[in-house]
Amino acid sequence: MKPSQSVVFRFGDAQFEQFGGGLRVASQKKRLRPQTAAVLAQLLERAGQLVVHEELIQAVWGDIVVTDNSLAQCISEIRSALGAGYENVIETVPRRGYLVRVAVARDVAGPVAELSPTVDRESSNAATPVTPHRLKWLAAGARVIVLIAVGWLGFLHLSTPEPARISLAVLPFQGRMAGTEQAWFSENLGEDITTNLSRIPGAHVIARVSTQAYAGQDVRLAGRELGVRYVVGGTVDRDADHVGMTLYLADTDTGAIHWSERFETRAADVDKTARQVADRVANTLHVTVVAAEAQRIADAHARNPAAEELALQAWAAWNRGSPADVARAKELAQQALALDDRSVLAWKTMASWHLRARISQSLPAEQAVAGAEAAAQRAMDIDPQHTLVHTVYGAAKVLRGQHEEAQTVLEHEIATNPSHPVAYYYLGLSYLMRGQPEQAIAQYQRALSISPRDPRLSRFHRYLSLAYLHNHDLPSALHHARLATQAPMVDRTAWAMLASTCALVHDQPCTDTATARLRALWPNFTIAQGESEWPPARAGFTVRHQEYLNGLKLAGFAAGT
Numbered sequence: 001m002k003p004s005q006s007v008v009f010r011f012g013d014a015q016f017e018q019f020g021g022g023l024r025v026a027s028q029k030k031r032l033r034p035q036t037a038a039v040l041a042q043l044l045e046r047a048g049q050l051v052v053h054e055e056l057i058q059a060v061w062g063d064i065v066v067t068d069n070s071l072a073q074c075i076s077e078i079r080s081a082l083g084a085g086y087e088n089v090i091e092t093v094p095r096r097g098y099l100v101r102v103a104v105a106r107d108v109a110g111p112v113a114e115l116s117p118t119v120d121r122e123s124s125n126a127a128t129p130v131t132p133h134r135l136k137w138l139a140a141g142a143r144v145i146v147l148i149a150v151g152w153l154g155f156l157h158l159s160t161p162e163p164a165r166i167s168l169a170v171l172p173f174q175g176r177m178a179g180t181e182q183a184w185f186s187e188n189l190g191e192d193i194t195t196n197l198s199r200i201p202g203a204h205v206i207a208r209v210s211t212q213a214y215a216g217q218d219v220r221l222a223g224r225e226l227g228v229r230y231v232v233g234g235t236v237d238r239d240a241d242h243v244g245m246t247l248y249l250a251d252t253d254t255g256a257i258h259w260s261e262r263f264e265t266r267a268a269d270v271d272k273t274a275r276q277v278a279d280r281v282a283n284t285l286h287v288t289v290v291a292a293e294a295q296r297i298a299d300a301h302a303r304n305p306a307a308e309e310l311a312l313q314a315w316a317a318w319n320r321g322s323p324a325d326v327a328r329a330k331e332l333a334q335q336a337l338a339l340d341d342r343s344v345l346a347w348k349t350m351a352s353w354h355l356r357a358r359i360s361q362s363l364p365a366e367q368a369v370a371g372a373e374a375a376a377q378r379a380m381d382i383d384p385q386h387t388l389v390h391t392v393y394g395a396a397k398v399l400r401g402q403h404e405e406a407q408t409v410l411e412h413e414i415a416t417n418p419s420h421p422v423a424y425y426y427l428g429l430s431y432l433m434r435g436q437p438e439q440a441i442a443q444y445q446r447a448l449s450i451s452p453r454d455p456r457l458s459r460f461h462r463y464l465s466l467a468y469l470h471n472h473d474l475p476s477a478l479h480h481a482r483l484a485t486q487a488p489m490v491d492r493t494a495w496a497m498l499a500s501t502c503a504l505v506h507d508q509p510c511t512d513t514a515t516a517r518l519r520a521l522w523p524n525f526t527i528a529q530g531e532s533e534w535p536p537a538r539a540g541f542t543v544r545h546q547e548y549l550n551g552l553k554l555a556g557f558a559a560g561t
Helices: 034-045 053-061 068-082 132-158 180-197 219-226 267-300 307-320 323-339 344-360 365-382 389-400 403-416 421-433 437-450 457-470 474-484 494-504 508-521 527-531 539-544 546-554
Strands: 006-011 014-017 022-025 028-031 050-052 090-093 097-100 105-109 121-123 166-170 203-205 230-239 242-251 257-266
Touching: 006 034, 014 034, 022 068, 034 053, 034 068, 034 097, 050 053, 053 068, 053 097, 068 090, 166 180, 166 219, 166 267, 180 203, 180 230, 180 267, 219 230, 230 267, 242 267, 257 267, 267 307, 267 437, 307 323, 307 344, 323 344, 344 365, 344 389, 365 389, 389 403, 389 421, 403 421, 421 437, 421 457, 437 457, 457 474, 457 494, 457 546, 474 494, 494 508, 494 546, 527 546, 539 546
Parallel strands: 121 257, 166 203, 166 230
Antiparallel strands: 006 014, 006 105, 014 022, 022 028, 050 097, 090 097, 230 242, 242 257
8 A cells, every 4th residue: 555645844943744643843752633733734834824713623623513722722732742942833813813923844755653652641540459360360361362373373374365454463562560460561451452452343453472573563564474454552661659551553554653642550550450441442443443444445445435345434434423424424324235235334333323313303303213223223133243233222222212121232232342432321321311320420431431532522421410410419510511511522412511500500601601502503492302302211310300400491491392
């Protein structure tokens, strides 16, 4: 595959590569978040010109509804990454936009493979240390993986096929770890990530035992010899009681870094942290790998993509989550089904589209739920073991009000795929509708810990806010209502949640702001219209929900019919 070309901007002794978001200032190498990189690229492309707020938001986020804080945060991250000596590169023009004041050179080059991963900091909390029982379990698991790897290596000896469409390997993590228990942490983490990545639909993941020889090797060499398109690597280091992990996903054809993130924990907590990090990384890489592979397919087969490729592109568009991407996902899935009506991934995308249509009320409730049920059932009939199929099937049952059946199905999905946040999201909704807010809170907190940058983040926080309100914890409800309105893609009903909680704490400015934003997005909003979102509920929900409705009345909304 031909390496992608990238625009490189140079100013002073700084260099920014648009394709990968890599920023080098003097000898320091950093990688910006995708949205932050896109904002910087827009400003550098138009150096010397005023770029107004609206143009930047449209160029970077398109039709997605974002708050003004999203753009301000990106500018702050750019200035922080540039550091001392570059304070005046980006000038803020009050109430209008931003202006790059320095001379910028622009040229085209291949991807920068040597950039180090970013250092976004996350932390995990308490758990138990690694035990001898745990080490025995790891050793037994390793023996099983050896047998699997021997079979795989024997197959490679007979033939060396083209890499699978989504093929990955987790390389040994580099770094310094003191003590026997902590030394096991790197291997345990890699083992859990390998296991969870194997659950990505259509993925082929090399057993860990086959990757040990590639510690510290060039990712392109590892990819070529292992026959994979992507590798996960990183470093794990210990300093006294602190353990830091920097992980990345690299393309083995170009060496480009698609994703990286840093995690931190205490040395005493490494056992539980390994599982938490593995779940979170697997979910992130699921979205990242599918998106990268869909783009590769679109580039290579733009004229006549096969059904499987169309379905993969549809799922990648669905994962991106914007309204335009969701519409595109439906279109691609329908095209895939026209070529092959047994595409499980396409049926799963169609089920997901109908689920969203029900919650957003863009289709009549019965039509949306029936469509979700039919598509999910079709996917289950074709392949009941396909990853994530049980999530859409269980979600359809939640929206139908069949909560006990939904719980059984969703718990099965979580047991086999613990890194998928949507399963926790719908299980939380099921608990909420049965009047069990404490159980709902636990599910939404789990979804947020696995996928803190999820496209559905606004909805996660909104439902968590409501669960806290049902549990009589108004401060936590208000906190998460605010977070729901600060997410990159804001669910319009999040403003109703904020209006209600602000009214309940008698914060009139907050109530007025939230009410105005909701009416701008939903001009004819009434309490009855908002409540039509909910699936069939039990008596426990109805009783606990009265406080939320009282808040909306205090905010000045009409009851409606």
